[in-house]
Amino acid sequence: MLSPGFVLFLSAAYLGLLFAVARFGDARADAGKSIISANVYALSLAVYCTSWTFYGSVGRATSGGLSFLTIYIGPTLMLLCVGVIIKMIRISKAQRVTSIADFIASRYGKSQLLAGLVTVIAVIGVVPYIALQLKAVSASLQILFQTSGGEFLPGMIDSTFIIAALLALFTILFGTRHLDATERHEGMVAAIAFESVVKLAAFLAVGVFVTYGMFGGLSDLFQRAAAAPELARLLQMDSSRAGTWTALILLSGLAIIFLPRQFQIIVVENVDEAHLKRAVWLFPLYLVAINIFVLPLALGGLLHFQGQDFNPDTFVLTLPLARGAESLALLVFIGGLSAATGMVIVETIALSTMVCNDLVMPWLLRARWLGVGERKDLSGVLLGIRRAAIILILLLGYIYFRAAGEAYALVGIGLISFAAVAQFAPAMFGGMYWKQGTRAGAVAGLLGGFFVWLYTLLLPSFAKSGWIANGFVEQGLWGIHALKAQALFGLSGLDEISHSLWWSFLVNIGLYLLVSLYSKPDAVEAGQAERFVDIFRHGARDTDARLWRGTASVDELVSLLERFLGPFRARQQLAAYAAAQGTSDWHALPADAGFVRFAEAQLSGAIGSASARVMVASVAREEDLGLEEVLDILDEATQVRAYSRELESKSRELEAATADLREANERLRELDRMKDDFISTVTHELRTPLTSIRALSEMLHDDPKMDLVDRKRFLGIIVNEAERLTRLINQILDMAKLESGRAEWTTAEVDLGEVARETMESLGQLFREKGVTLEGEIPAQGPVVLADRDRLTQVMINLLSNAVKFVPGETGLVQVRVMANDSEVRVEVADNGPGLTVEEYNVIFEKFRQGGNTMTNKPQGTGLGLPISRQIVEYFGGNLWVESRPGAGAKFIFTVPLPASEE
């Protein structure tokens, strides 16, 4: 059944399915209905799991136990730094970054040198990794063919080559649809997400098959492994490798964002920042799932093939085949193919963009005097270059795979690749968070780190493969022991990866910091540093336009766009820009700084920021602003922002002040109105007794013959009314003093019980005259409060005389009660009078309002007693209120707080 032809047919059919998925994704994207959801984005990140994961993890587990997990824990931890990744995405979108090389170059002044350097490091570091994928496909094909006993297809070339060619075709079709590299490849992403599902399913299937089909479950497998002495050590942690463990977590954490394919998927292909929220946990969950059966598979393979010579890297395939489960083996093969092809496709797209924009374009632009420059439309050439780069990279990978064979230089390349791209970390992180980092520093750091990596990791791997003499590893370069490649300056006891990582980072970070601090950025750099580091603040491009000054012509810029983007797309973008500027015709656009920025951004998307800058500079005569002026402008921009913020807060304050004023004005008017009311009431109240005094006096004056009894009665009334008038005037004066705050207060220790007793005594005559019983329930001593004795007496007199006024004669009863709790003294004056209605309740504390019906009864007081009492009590921090029901008497209560006890 497993004839080579069938296997190849199946592979081709699977790749055909990928084409279909990708086409579907692209078609939906073109129709404006993107299928890239948060889940698809998270799954596409799993392009991280290559065939090195699919086949190689089991191999690593057979020698290192659980240490393979570090490669997946690192990314889990790195992804949690969502802020860093979102910043990368924001910057990339604002600057139209096409690749990691473009990102670094753009940050450090759109430097062609840096872009080229990063590209070279990436290509050297990653092409062998592509070769490793091809090797995995080839190895899995061989195993399937071996079992079937067949040979390679007669008369045909190597099947791996066919696969590589199909991959190149796929990548060209779906990776170079648009010229604009910042345009997303949604079809490709959809295909990658699909592949991620396939490889996970295949791996889980073989894991379950081996663990539960060939062995009696997880614990059985572990028990049998524990019984074998050479396997038992794989089950426990090895503390002596603690340093390696941490180093690998760091390394893989950096790789998840700096591998060109990861940068492509995470940053360039990102549709929506919010998708990251899903990826932050779904992708790690995927990693857990794909790793759960790795150790069981490794143990299973070691137990099953004990004593035989089997490559542990292929256990995933050979185990099911050993049991004759051919269809499962085919599924596994497809899973491995998925893992390999996914990686190859994305990596090739990312690398080809870098090679085209950052290596070929600069050369081409310099050589444009030789003829390329005269061609009208360069967009076709650009696409051609990118396609050629794809083919070239895959071909390089294939050649490397053929040349290396089983050599160590291929098998160990996974981590070596990681260590290569980790060299981007200082320049990337420094560029995103440190404005002082300069181009010179970045170049120095990258070069230094790269050479240390080359010397301590890549070249020794060549030496191990026997391609070059291994003298520099064994004895040190030129026989100097301190230069031994994997024990630099005698540093030993580390594994080769940690050793290389430590030294390369020391050199890389050290040079980056030192050179940055001792070099001066140029104007472009300073501007870019500002835009990168403060990307969250520079939401809109407020400073962009002012950082460019010079003369340009619209026609020249448009023809530049047409040459690189193609006339159709150029016009499309121009129309969109014109619409955004509020004009319908782009011919009428002014050739201002904004337009130049627009043109440069469009070109950046197509040919990278460094080349775009050179091209724009070739048609526009830019004035050199100089570092000082750029810094001034940036500073000014910061100041303008600060001023506008200040202005905002000032205007807010102003609004608040206006509102306060309005409120105060309202209050004043209200007080004014109250004063008028008060005066008219007071005049009215004063006139009543005056009128009666005057009337009676006139009668006495006019009628000298009035008899003595009447005369006496009238005079008594006059005296009473005069007294009332005096009292009224006194109280009004009192009230006015209290309200204006000019009353004089003396504060002393006052025994409230004593005050109550004295008041009751002094008013005793009044009660006895009316036949009203006065009872007191007052403690013999205290309570003592801090208050004005006379004022409190005034309150007591007020309440008691009120009470006696309203209770009925003979049966009347007034009770006075004084009690104290922890915080205050409470004084109650209760009577059995008619009580208060709800309306009265609310008004008796208002000035000149009295209880009882004022229309029918003669007013019995001035109507000022209760308001004054309340003012007094409140002055001392207490309350005065009444509890009453009609017919059930009234109870006036006031409280005065006790002085805080002194410790």
Next chain:
Amino acid sequence: MKRANPMRQRLAALGLLSVPMLTYPLLSLPQGEIAGIPAPYLYLFGMWTLLIVLAAVVAERRGK
């Protein structure tokens, strides 16, 4: 000035706190086996999954 995004900060804090949980010297603590399964295997996958679950809770919580 905008306040720092609390979700991002929580996730970053989770990541920072997880580093010591998933590296030495804590890793050398689980030894032997539980229910026939090696303790380091259980510890690593358990801790890892717990971290992912916490991240999911933080990330997917609806913002107010």
